[in-house]
Amino acid sequence: MDLQQAVKYRILNLCNERQITLNKLATLSGMPQSTLNSLIDGTSKNPTLLTILRICLGLNIELKDFFDDKVFFDLDDE
Template sequence: MNTRSAVAKRILDLCKERLITPNALSNLAGISQSTVKSILNGESQNPGVVTIKKLCDGLDITLGEFFSTKEFDELEQEIK
């Protein structure tokens, strides 16, 4: 799993836990539905930390909580 897919998976998991759709999350976070869609579809090559922070705010979690998962802990180094 790479970083982009880990971010997408985390967003989907959090939406599922809260019983909301990604579109509902975009409204809660104050970002466009197309931005959320591009992150989830892997089209966004580098979703910025500000965007992820807005998603966290919409989910009422911290950045630390967002990234505190086994998937992120087990990511391999991407710089070769």
């Protein structure tokens, strides 16, 4: 799995756990839904750390908690 796929999986998983939509996450994160959509559909291959930080703030989690998931272990570097 590459980083883009791992970020996508993690975002979707966190939304599922909290029973919120991407639209709701965008609102909570203060960013356009199109930004999240581009992460999920693969249009954005390299999400910025600032974007991930905003997602974390919207979910009320720390950045370290976002990356503390098995999906980020053994990433491909392609």
